[in-house]
Structure formats: C-alpha cells, structure tokens
C-alpha cells in the first residue's frame with residue numbers, strides 16, 4: 001500500500017511539474033507572440049458609434065496599427081447601462097491583451113452613480129494608462145431663443161416643467177455633468193437617456209431635446225457650424241480654439257465649483273501578464289507621441305495627458321482618487337440608479 005501511495009505522489013508531482021512548465025511556457029509564449037497574428041485586437045467602447053469615446057477609440061485603432069506591427073484592430077460598441085455593460089464584458093474577457101476597454105470618467109463615477117455593478121473597478125482590471133482629458137460644453141437645440149447663459153437660466157426657470165436634458169445614460173459623463181448643472185441651478189430637468197451622445201446630439205440638432213452637456217470632442221464641429229447653440233465650457237480657463245474661446249467658464253458665470261474634465265483611459269481584464277502589459281504600455285506611448293493623432297485630438301479641444309498618469313500604477317491611483325472625489329458629490333446630489 002505505501003508503495004502505491006508513493007507511486008501516486010511521484011506521478012502527481014510529475015504531473016504538477018509538467019502543468020507548471022506548460023503554464024510558464026504558455027504565458028511566456030503568449031507574451032512573446034503578442035499580438036497574435038490570427039486574432040484581432042478588440043477595443044470595446046461603451047457608447048454608440050460617432051460619439052466622443054468612439055471617435056477616440058477609432059483614432060487610437062489607426063495610431064496603434066504601426067506600433068503593434070499591423071495587426072487588425074476592431075472597435076466594438078457595446079451599449080447600455082451608461083457604459084456598465086461594456087465594462088462588465090471586458091472584466092470577464094480573456095486577459096490575453098486582445099480585448100481592451102476605452103472608457104472615461106465613468107470608470108470612477110459608475111460605482112457611486114449605479115448601485116448594483118457586477119464588476120469591481122478596483123480589482124477586475126489591469127490598468128494600462130490614460131490618454132487625454134476633454135472639457136465639456138453646455139449646448140442647446142438651435143431654435144432655443146436664449147442667446148447667453150443668463151438668458152438660458154431664465155428660460156429654464158420659466159419652462160421648468162417641460163425642459164429636458166439628454167445624456168448617454170446613468171453613469172455617463174453627460175449624465176454627471178447634467179446632475180452637477182441641475183444642482184447648481186437648484187432645479188430638476190427631465191432626463192432623456194440615450195446609448196451614446198452621437199444620438200443625443202442628432203436629436204438636439206433636430207429640436208427633439210432641449211439641452212445637452214457633452215465633451216468638446218463631440219460638440220465642437222456642431223458649435224462651429226451653428227447646428228447647436230453653446231453657452232458655457234466646464235474647464236477652469238477659457239479654451240484657446242477659435243470656435244470655443246467665446247464661451248465663458250462656469251466660474252466666470254458665477255457658478256462655483258463646477259469644473260468637469262472628462263479623462264479617458266485604457267483597461268484590460270485583470271490577470272494580464274506583465275510582459276503583455278509592458279507591450280501595451282509601449283504601444284500606447286507611441287500613440288501619445290504620434291503627431292497625427294495628437295493634432296487631431298487637440299484640434300477638438302482635448303488635452304493630451306503627458307504626466308505620470310500614462311503609467312499603469314499612476315492611472316490606477318488616479319482612478320481611485322477620482323472615485324473618492326466624486327462619491328461624496330454624487331451622494332450629496334442624491335442620485336442613483338439600480
């Protein structure tokens with residue numbers, strides 16, 4: 001009997017060793033061969049095509065092609081729940097570096113805005129680095145009669161039972177901006193949720209909705225061509241771009257503490273190997289220094305992130321600090337979704 005036990009344990013030991021070797025070989029082979037030539041890279045976007053997050057992802061897909069050796073990169077729009085469905089999808093994907101999430105400030109506001117999330121922002125992701133920050137603008141349908149912010153607030157007060165405000169769903173940046181704005185005005189507006197602001201801005205131009213607060217990377221072209229009316233920008237200082245420089249900051253308009261900048265970052269599922277994480281980091285650095293990519297983003301009012309938040313650890317620390325920053329503000333506003 002003891003001999004049998006011994007045989008088994010030697011067999012088990014050998015089996016364990018071969019499993020370990022196989023696993024170590026598997027991981028390093030995967031890291032060395034990343035990106036796999038026969039598997040496309042999928043950039044998951046939590047909102048509709050044509051919106052600011054989608055545009056960033058598509059510009060990145062173009063800029064990443066060269067640093068990743070010409071691999072096929074696809075953008076997948078996974079819609080719903082203000083970004084939570086896409087985020088969950090990436091949290092559960094294989095951590096092989098081929099599925100990434102491009103998301104914005106929603107990563108930090110979702111945990112406070114949405115009560116039930118089926119993922120943990122803190123622990124379910126490998127952080128890869130941040131890309132850029134974008135201020136927001138308060139815009140209205142072109143037929144709205146108010147010509148400046150003062151007139152706009154008077155119009156809202158007069159029409160308070162029928163004013164509506166679009167957004168990209170609970171937990172989205174436009175939702176957050178809308179909440180802060182309503183809190184500053186001490187008024188409530190009917191919320192019209194979409195699955196991304198590309199659809200909201202189409203309806204704004206058509207006069208189906210009254211107001212929207214959204215990133216300059218989405219609104220600028222429409223402001224420039226007078227397809228929407230613009231009233232204010234949410235940055236600390238006025239923006240230098242000709243189409244946006246006439247817009248006052250909320251601070252200038254006497255609205256204290258209303259400053260929102262929508263930052264964007266890149267995430268892989270947790271468990272990404274350090275080798276693949278390093279390869280992604282190098283590829284993202286190449287994007288951040290690609291003059292065509294940078295010029296395109298800056299022309300739409302985005303500010304490229306060039307500080308330590310492009311490093312995975314600092315990106316993670318920043319998201320944690322933003323969760324801590326926004327949680328009391330959102331709680332004080334008393335808004336959640338189930």
Ligand code: ASP
Nearest residue numbers: 047051053172173174197
């Ligand atoms: N900018 C949108 C938001 O409000 C989402 C989108 O990119 O469509 O969060």
